[in-house]
């Protein structure tokens with residue numbers, strides 16, 4: 001390559017199968033405010049505009065968490081997304097929740113996509129061979145680009161075993177230097193772009209340990225990076241979640257390196273004209289579900305928002321449901337990051353599936369005080385570990401019925417100062433009844449008399465909504481950072 005060349009990189013990440021316009025949360029002054037954003041048809045319009053401006057010199061990448069997160073996605077094991085994704089002109093993806101359908105089903109979806117799935121860190125358990133291509137080489141605008149993928153590495157560590165049947169995941173770090181070297185020396189690429197689903201803190205550590213990456217397209221932790229972050233010479237961007245944002249990075253390349261760049265985090269605003277062809281594909285995908293999912297099932301007085309670390313109003317609604325449905329003393333669920341907010345007013349069945357698209361059974365277990373403390377210390381370490389590679393959770397575990405006073409900055413196993421159940425301090429040897437959803441709520445290793453009840457969580461939430469008009473789900477100071 002000779003002379004200066006321009007390339008526009010577009011990032012989409014963590015869309016979580018939000019097909020169409022939905023509510024999104026924004027911080028404004030002392031509160032959260034909400035407005036509609038997103039949808040693949042609006043994304044398509046914006047990408048087409050950029051493509052035209054850039055004379056087609058664009059690299060468009062998907063960071064994963066794409067084909068899971070809403071009811072039509074789950075009901076079709078991600079298939080409903082495929083025609084839509086294939087219409088967007090993507091160059092490559094990596095993955096995380098895609099594995100929720102099991103690796104075999106995900107591989108069918110990969111075969112249906114018109115762009116590759118990249119991961120240098122997913123191995124077959126029997127052959128120890130890579131399941132996906134680690135990288136591809138693209139030539140755009142006369143620039144040779146080595147595009148490398150790293151999938152989420154927590155799938156076989158903190159998620160249900162079916163997600164990693166027959167495969168295992170590494171961090172992907174040790175695999176990088178030989179790939180980077182080969183791309184630079186043998187393939188003579190000008191630019192190395194990493195599509196990673198490790199998460200922003202994890203990628204920052206990785207970039208400080210591995211040299212030679214020019215651009216890191218970060219995903220998983222739902223960061224809205226309004227400005228790129230520099231790590232050595234690597235430019236890092238991440239672009240929110242739910243398809244409410246796209247990242248745009250314009251780079252000027254000369255002599256095998258970036259000599260200048262501009263970045264914008266683009267909000268996919270409701271006012272954007274949807275691309276009619278993609279909009280039609282979305283209508284077709286949603287048609288079988290439209291009537292059922294638009295049913296109004298209740299009303300909320302509280303804005304149900306999941307985008308807060310220590311506790312969330314959306315999960316308090318879920319946990320209130322668990323307590324009322326079971327009569328348990330305590331309720332637990334995982335601190336999932338995905339789930340677009342629900343504004344005060346009517347709640348539809350679609351909203352309930354957005355909260356918990358898997359619709360798992362309501363489960364019960366008896367836990368000792370000691371187990372509860374161990375479970376929460378483990379969770380706080382996975383959320384706030386000072387080693388980013390040990391951060392394997394989402395937000396803090398969602399709990400109701402207890403109050404935890406803790407020190408975020410303390411070492412592993414020593415964060416919790418006090419736990420109260422009601423007014424009484426937790427008793428290590430006493431058993432407490434707990435309701436939960438999914439093994440991520442209360443791991444298999446904890447408790448006795450574990451059982452799945454016949455009721456599923458969506459039915460339980462509908463009953464709760466019928467009994468409380470409107471519902472309130474304010475913060476309870478469940479976790480207080482002291």
Ligand SMILES: [Zn+2]
Pocket residue numbers: 065096097152197219220221
């Ligand atoms: Zn993720």
